[in-house]
Amino acid sequence: MxxxxxxxxxxxxxxxPRSVLAQASYATTFLPANFQAFAIDEAGRVAGRGTDPNGNALAFVWTAGNIAFLPAPTADGQTLVANALGSGAAAGAWLSGGSMRGFVYVNGASQDTGTLYGGDTVAWGVNAAGQAVGESLDADGNSRAFLYSGAGIVDLGTLGGATAQARGINNAGTVVGGAQPGPDFPNDGAHAFLYSGGVMTDLGTLGGGFSWANAVNEAGQVAGYSLLAGDTGFHPFLYSGGVMLDLGSLGGDYAEARALNEAGLVVGLASLPGFGFSHAFLYADGSLQDLNLLAEGLGDFTLTEAVGINGQGQIIANGCNDFGFCAPVLLTPVPEPAQxxxxxxxxxxxxxxxxxxxxxx
Incomplete structure (x- = not known):
């Protein structure tokens, strides 16, 4: 026996599967060529910008191989891009009479976010309740961070400077982005902020004169990027429990976190030593990992940026090959946990x- x-x-x-015995790996699903993805939700739906059969660039939502182009809030308008995707909601920008406006798509219809001061407006983030955040230009051309909640649009203020831009919002209404700091930081372009309870908080930097927050999860963890001390390069960060953690790099001098999930897994893009495409990365188990080494079936295709990750560990990335073929790619963990x-x-x-x-x- x-x-x-x-x-x-x-x-x-x-x-x-090999991925269990060695390192995690991902199955790949290619979306249509020359589309660009910007977000993924918990159901595995993908949102971004694509081209319809008539050659129009429109906001889209992809669901299990099916493409739905999103309508504009008015019949004479046109959606341009869906930058964010929540549970049943999408948000982005649309074109109205030559001006750019923000929109929220919920319950099968698009709503105009309005503007703060009449200038161009873009929605960058949305939550399950259909609250959207983004940026809107004032009369002087300065970007101002806004929150739209269906009943109107409000200015979130700044960190003391003239500009602010909101990038993400969670279901609790916590907002993150970047804002010009006040006179105590005269040479800093922007600092990452967290807005909650009517208060905008400066999250600091990794030692340099710039930081930016792109995403926030339900636990209040924040992902973004920052200049290092001496302004020697940009690294992605994970802000958690009042501490900004440097996530490292892939050897180059630029790396940026774009999204994170509820488990604190972070995705983004990072340059390699020398020249060439940036590579999409996953931060997990304390290290920055090149997704091109973890994804199956890429061939000569390079994943250049990862822009979203959901609670199932699915990642949406964009990439190209050397011959100009570009497309979004959905990465699904193998094996699936249930299997x-x-x-x-x-x-x-x-x-x-x-x-x-x-x-x-």
């Missing part, structure tokens, strides 16, 4: 029986 134990181990090794659990559920009782039989010998 003891001779059956090695055979059992070999059977388990054969049944478990792994089913495999173990079937093998563990067998292994127990074999072990008991071995002990009786």
């Amino acid at each position: 003891r001779s059956m134990l090695p055979a059992l181990l070999l059977l388990i090794s054969a049944l478990l 792994f659990i089913l495999i173990l559920a079937g093998l563990l009782p067998l292994s127990r029986r074999l072990l008991r039989a071995t002990k009786r010998e």
